[in-house]
Amino acid sequence: VKNDEIKTFDDLSSITHASVKSDILGIVNEGLNCYISSVLHLLSESFKDCDLSDHFMICDSNPSTCLACQLIKILNEMKMVKNEIRSVRITGLLDCIYEQMGYFNARDQEDCSEFLQKLLERLECFEECMLLPKITDRFDYQIKTVINCPTNTIRPVSAHCLECSQPDIVNLEGKILYTPFTKSIKKSLESQIESSRIACKCGNETYSRCYFSKLSDFLILSVGRYKHDDQKCIKIEDPINSSVFELKDGANSTKFEIIGCICHKGSEMVSGHYTWWVKYNGNFYTANDSIISPSDEKYSQNGSLFLLKVTKEQK
Numbered sequence: 001v002k003n004d005e006i007k008t009f010d011d012l013s014s015i016t017h018a019s020v021k022s023d024i025l026g027i028v029n030e031g032l033n034c035y036i037s038s039v040l041h042l043l044s045e046s047f048k049d050c051d052l053s054d055h056f057m058i059c060d061s062n063p064s065t066c067l068a069c070q071l072i073k074i075l076n077e078m079k080m081v082k083n084e085i086r087s088v089r090i091t092g093l094l095d096c097i098y099e100q101m102g103y104f105n106a107r108d109q110e111d112c113s114e115f116l117q118k119l120l121e122r123l124e125c126f127e128e129c130m131l132l133p134k135i136t137d138r139f140d141y142q143i144k145t146v147i148n149c150p151t152n153t154i155r156p157v158s159a160h161c162l163e164c165s166q167p168d169i170v171n172l173e174g175k176i177l178y179t180p181f182t183k184s185i186k187k188s189l190e191s192q193i194e195s196s197r198i199a200c201k202c203g204n205e206t207y208s209r210c211y212f213s214k215l216s217d218f219l220i221l222s223v224g225r226y227k228h229d230d231q232k233c234i235k236i237e238d239p240i241n242s243s244v245f246e247l248k249d250g251a252n253s254t255k256f257e258i259i260g261c262i263c264h265k266g267s268e269m270v271s272g273h274y275t276w277w278v279k280y281n282g283n284f285y286t287a288n289d290s291i292i293s294p295s296d297e298k299y300s301q302n303g304s305l306f307l308l309k310v311t312k313e314q315k
Contacts, residue, residue, distance in 0.1 A: 024280060025078045026087035026290035030094055034274040034289060035112040036104075038262040039119065040090070041276035041287055042307050043071075044078040045260050046218055050135055052076075059131055067096040068126045087290035111269040112262050113176065113222040113305050120175050139175040142214035143192060144168040148206055171210055176220045181227075184241035185258065185306060188223055193247075211249055219256065219308040226269070235267055239301035246313075255311040261303030269304075277303065 027037040052072045056063070063069040070093040077088045098105050101118060120139070126132040146168045172192065179188040193210040225236045244257045259279050263286075266272015276287040277299050284295040300306075 022280070022283075022285055022292050024278065024285050024287060024292050026287055026292050028087050028089045029289040030089070030091055031106065032109045033090070033094055033106075035110055035115055036094065036097065037090070037287075037289065038112050038274040038276045038305075039116045040074060040078070041278065042116070042220075042260060042262065042305070043119075044075055045278060045307060046138065047075060047135055048079055050133070052132065052135070054133075055126075055131055064092060065096060065099075067093075067100055067122060068131060070096050071123075086292070109270055109272075112264070112274055113178075116220070116305070117176055136175060138217040139220055140173075140214060140216045141175075141177055141212060141219055142173040143171045143210055144213040145171045145208050145210050147198070147208050168213065170213075173214070176222050178222045178224065180224050181236050181238075181240065183238075184243070184245075185221065185223070185256070185308075186241070186243075186245040186247075188240075189221065189247065189256070212247075212254070215254060215310050215312065217310060219310050221306040221308060223304055223306065225264075225304045233268075239298075240303065242297070242300040242303065242306070253313045255313060257309045257311070258300055258303075258306050259309050260307040261300050262305040263299070263302045264304050265302075 024041075027040060029037065053076065055068055055072055059066055059069060061069065063073075070090075074088060074090055074093055094106070101122065103118070104110055104115065120136050123132060123136050127134055127136065177189075177192065179192055182188045182191065193212065195207050195209045197205060197207045199205060223240060226233055227236060228234075242258045242261070244255065246253045246255050248254075261277050263275050263277055264272055265275070273288075277295060278285055278287070279297075284297055284299065286293050286295040286299060
């Protein structure tokens with residue numbers, strides 16, 4: 001990609017020219033659905049190796065009114081890009097979302113993180129009914145807290161401090177990890193697994209340590225870009241470092257690589273405009289509705305919802 005072809009975050013809101021040739025399909029904006037389109041791009045990237053077409057064989061619902069049927073149809077189209085087709089319409093899926101997901105409607109734009117959370121919950125319902133394979137499991141994470149008291153290292157097992165010899169406590173779990181905004185994705189993630197010193201009931205000073213007890217193929221990270229100041233909600237516009245990083249836990253380390261993110265331009269999450277940034281075959285692209293444009297790694301620093309590829313390395 002040449003430097004003069006790269007579009008900045010500010011440029012993208014006014015692009016009107018045709019998409020560049022790529023294997024990424026744009027999504028037509030039917031009106032206030034950019035938050036939905038950006039989530040579809042995230043799911044398309046996450047499920048690109050999944051064949052979900054068996055759903056059509058076992059679903060006895062009317063395909064035009066089945067949320068899963070319409071979603072799989074769109075995801076299949078996004079995987080099978082043809083040269084003459086540069087964008088896809090999602091009218092049928094939107095009808096299902098507005099009809100069956102209550103809170104969302106055609107008149108209002110909503111927060112993409114909230115929509116993704118609700119959509120994943122609906123997909124879990126299809127999984128429980130055996131209408132979809134366990135595809136949402138690839139986003140699962142769990143953070144546990146372990147309390148380490150020196151009493152337990154200098155006394156026999158029978159004399160262990162009962163206060164801190166309890167099993168590790170589940171602190172957080174889910175499919176989207178919500179973190180505060182910091183200067184880097186790494187620091188935002190580390191803020192959820194920090195160790196802290198505490199006073200134990202046995203009289204010793206001890207510490208609690210948080211760690212990832214479960215990580216799947218991907219981690220979805222929602223970074224809080226809003227803060228309340230003097231009864232006002234203010235958006236944090238600062239860039240966030242999105243470089244590849246590792247977190248170590250003893251002899252093991254886990255590599256996190258950002259492969260896609262949803263960016264938002266505007267002062268409020270329920271207004272403005274959402275776009276999708278993705279790293280694809282070594283190149284960077286942004287999807288602004290039906291327009292696919294060359295981009296660069298710097299664009300991801302504007303992100304608020306990140307898709308991280310997780311690679312576990314044991315030494």
